[in-house]
Amino acid sequence: MVFRFSLWLSLFLMLFSGGSGAENAPPQRIVSMNLCVDQLLILLAEPQQIAALTQLAHDPDASYYYQKALAYPTNKGLAEEVLPFKPDLVIAGEYAHVATVQLLKKLGIPVETLPIPNSLNEVFNNIRRIGELVGQPERATTIIQQMQQRLAQASAPVSNAPLVVVYEANGYTVGDASLRGEILHQAGWQNAATQLGINSYGQIALEDLIRLKPLALIDSPYRAGTYSRAQALLAHRALKSSAFSPHIIQIPSKLTICEGPWLIDVIEQLQAERLKLTVGTTP
Amino acid sequence: MRYSLLVALLSALVLTLFISSLMIGRNPLPIWQAAQASLHDTSSIVAIILTEIRLPRALIGLSVGATLGLCGAAMQGLLRNPLASPDLIGSASGAALGAIIVLYYGWQANFSYLLPLASMVGALLTTLLIFVLTGRSAGITTLILAGVAINALMGAMMSLLLNLAPSPYAMRELVLWTLGDLTDRSMDDFWLMLPFTVLGWLLLLGIGHGLRALSLGEQTASTLGVQTLWLRWRILLAIAFALGAAVATTGMIGFVGLVVPHLLRPLVQYDPARLLPVSALGGAALVLAADIGVRLIPSESTLQVGVLTALVGAPFFLHLILRSRYEQI
Structure with a gap:
């Protein structure tokens, strides 16, 4: 009887202490x-x-x-x-x-x-x-x-933000309602993909890209140097023609796949690229 | 007279489809204005879209279609078999396998002509294998069964190699190779395929006489002075060159080589020699039309051109099988 009681007690105590302990530890x-x-x-x-x-x-x-x-x-x-x-x-x-x-x-x-x-x-x-x-x-x-x-130090309002577009394998891109879309804005760029009605994620056809005529493309190649038709799209001759040869900004894929403090590095890099490309063209 | 009319009509059809192919796309292109702009000033947007995106697409569609029609007609003439075509017996899947090995494993980086060459070797080996397997006068069933086996084997190899390829996007591109795709090909691709395509076409020039003689039977052809062994090799090489280049550029566009010679054969009074040029024109028209079709169908992602040719071709193939069965009974 005593044994039984003590068993119950110890079980009860174990449950109680175990329960409350797990919440804190x-x-x-x-x-x-x-x-x-x-x-x-x-x-x-x-x-x-x-x-x-x-x-x-x-x-x-x-x-x-x-x-x-x-x-x-x-x-x-x-x-x-x-x-x-x-x-x-x-x-x-x-x-x-x-x-x-x-x-x-x-x-x-x-x-x-x-x-x-x-x-x-x-x-x-x-x-x-x-x-x-x-x-x-x-x-x-x-x-x-x-x-x-x-972020507060990096982002400052830009009067006429230049056009940029994220252009990845198979022409995939991001809109304003995405993390990378916000990063573009924070770095003082204007996302050209929104002109095509792309809100969060979408695909841009090569012809549409050429009509948009962005100042720069952002490429963040995962496993660069391997071949697929999807990746080969960025080497298409139409993108290299004299009228439209957008500047290609390369960002390592390890910075863009996941979120973390390095996203601020990306914003700073994109801002530096913008200043470099627009120097002399805007007052 | 009627033959020249047919050639003229088909040429007009191909020309119309070619120009339509330049005009139809994401947005309508003012083609005359764009053409003038591309002559005077290469820096305009419409000129880039015309010369670097739409023109290569139309040119590749034209030449690949012509190759498929031509190879189908030549193979049907050579084997005296109405169901023979390079895609059904497995030549095209051999070519696709060759292209995949070279492209996805990075071997074409140093020497770009390696791509059509590998594709050519793939087409040559599979076609040879079929010829060896089925013998000289193969029945329809033997040929088709051999083709099924070769296609299954090549398909499995393609799937395996794309799965193991270093690129993370490779596996999803199996559909491009098995159904064919003309989207966003460039002038570089066209210039790469052109010499091999032309070489293949040239090899088929003047085989009409041999095919006519062969339609009377192999022995009769020999007595008429046709060197059947040379004819056989010539057609084999021609298919390897032209089809290899075509498949390396666009993947396998099915059923064109089967359907086109069939539809046109009655119109040239079953003459295997006259069938060759009209099949080239018919093939070009069919591929150009299918490629316009996939651009007109509103779809979320791009549709493969082979989807449309298969939708037309597969029922036609079933019809042929049914008809051949009734003829046997």
């Missing part, structure tokens, strides 16, 4: 299932908190923190790969496989998903969110403040 074995979560974890979490990153984190073209990521094991986003790490938190992207996420939840593993940001404000939200999840809210706040300060 930050997770110690975090597994990421998304490249951009990888970056924010390396940025914000303590190294020993990270159990595994995604396989793409070890791709120097895709991963900003490629060097740091090499220290961690990776997964390809399958439930059976995630489980052996015995995670106490799994963070996935917005478009993670629903079945995988459901399976992990069913097995009692907490799964959080991180949305894809469409503006700088949403980038700050994501940084804040990961900061809270890994138990480093102050670190996140400091980083956001630093970004905002640099």
Whole structure:
């Protein structure tokens, strides 16, 4: 009887203390299932908190923190790969496989998903969110403040912003309602894609691009130097003809695939390119 | 007289479609104004759109279509088989495989002519394989079955190689190679394919007499002084050159080589010699028309030109199979 009571008591205490303790103690074995979560974890979490990153984190073209990521094991986003790490938190992207996420939840593993940001404000939200999840809210706040300060210094109103267009493999581009669209504006450019009615993402036909006649194209090639028809489009003769040879601004793909403080570097680079290209043409 | 009228009509049709192809696109192009601008001042926007985007597209459509029609007619004449065409028996998929190996694995970077050459070798090897497999006077079923097997093998190889290719966009381009695509090809592509195409066409010049004799049977042709072995090799090489160049540029545009000679054969009184030039014209007209069609159909992403030729060609193919069955009964 006494034994039984003490068992109940200890069980009750365990549940109670365990429950309240887990809420405060930050997770110690975090597994990421998304490249951009990888970056924010390396940025914000303590190294020993990270159990595994995604396989793409070890791709120097895709991963900003490629060097740091090499220290961690990776997964390809399958439930059976995630489980052996015995995670106490799994963070996935917005478009993670629903079945995988459901399976992990069913097995009692907490799964959080991180949305894809469409503006700088949403980038700050994501940084804040990961900061809270890994138990480093102050670190996140400091980083956001630093970004905002640099942003305030970088962006100044431009009277006649020149036309630019993001032109990637297969002619894919972004509109104003996207993160990269906002970055163009912050750097003092005007996005030509909006003239075609492209709001967030879309494709620009070569003929339309030539009619728009932007001052510059922004190319952020992933795995440059490989061949596909999609990538070969940027080498089309029509883009090199004397009337229209837009300046091509190259931004490494690891800076544009995921969100993070490096986005301010992108804004500064785009602004420097704008000043270089418009010098002498505008007062 | 009737033959010259047919040639004139088809030429007029090709010319009309060619000019329409220059005019139709994302936005209507004032073609006369653009042509004048391109002569006087190359720096205008309309001139760039005309000379660097629409002109190569129309020229490539014209020459690829002519090649497909011509190769179909030549192969049907040589094999005396109405269902033979380079895409059905697998020559085109061999050419596409050659192009994929060279393009996606970065081997054409140093030497651009490697692309049509590899495509040519692919077409040559697959066609040879079919000839060896089916023998000299192959029945329809043997030929088609061999073609099915070769096409399946080449298709699997293409899929595998594109999957393993270093570019992250490669796999999605399988559809361009299997259905054919003329979007955003440039004058560079046209100049690259032109010498091989012309060489292929030249090899087919004057084979009409041999094909006529061959339609009486191989032995009769030999007694009439036709060197059938040389004729066979000549057609094989011609198909390899012209088709290789065409497929390397646009991918496989199906059914043109099958349908066009068939439709035109009664109009030239079943004469295999006269069928060659009209099939070239008919093929050019069909590909130009299909390419205009894919631009007119409102679709989110670009539609492949082979979709339209297959929509026309596949039912036609079924009709041919049914007819050949009734004739056997």
